[in-house]
Amino acid sequence: MEIDLAAFAAERGWRYEPTAPPPMIEGAVFGALLDAVVTDHVVATGSIPFEVGNVAGQVGGTRTEQFGTVRVTMTRRTHRRSDHGYLSIRLPRALPHFVVDAHANGTSLPIPDARPQRVSLEGDFDTHFALYAPAGYERDALYLFTPDVMALLIDETGDLDVEVIGNRLTIYSPHLFDLHNSAVWDRLEQIVRLLGAKAIDQAENYSDPRAAGTDSNVAPAGRRLDQGFLSRNGVRWSLVLIVAIVVLTLVITVAGIFGSFALGM
Structure with a gap:
């Protein structure tokens, strides 16, 4: 059944925005999209706070790292666009970073290959999902x-991807949610009631x-999967590559200068 989304949200005391900037x-997904825009954004209050929307943007991302006294900001931009429906549930405290990638929707998450961090679980779970966890977790x-x-x-x-990072559990669809359809809301609210309550x-x-001794209930090593460019390791190796290119360029330049000087003599 078709619904008026603004009225649907207002009846429940929720906030509705036709368009909005991406949430924090x-x-x-949100860490791997540039120039992202959220549409049909609904923020729900209650015993299990959550938000729902559709996000579209260009695959890429920006990350800043501090290496001693040097602060490096790097941006990765591609020509590929990515659209997702999302449901994000707030948790009472932070958990380690986990990605549950559903086999049913192919490779829909815009993240690099994370196979070295895959964890196998019991039963037939591995036939439905690939679970990724930080090394040591x-x-x-x-x-x-x-x-x-x-x-x-x-x-x-079963056909959606799930991610836990910080104090959020977020479910992603490889397609935009039809949030004007009451059947879609029936499913989303059931996920909140069942999976959201269990995750809390x-x-x-x-x-x-x-x-112990850190500013979080998760140690730094567990807060983020190694996601290539967007990870600390990815930035470090990108920095190493840039330094290597600069050094090589200087070597070639100096060699050229001395070569020209020798010919001139």
């Missing part, structure tokens, strides 16, 4: 992705012993 959500993945969580993912989000319980009970 890191990760596989494989046991944390097994703790958080319990059999009941895996069953919920298979039953409720898991977050409240999770503890990372490696985070």
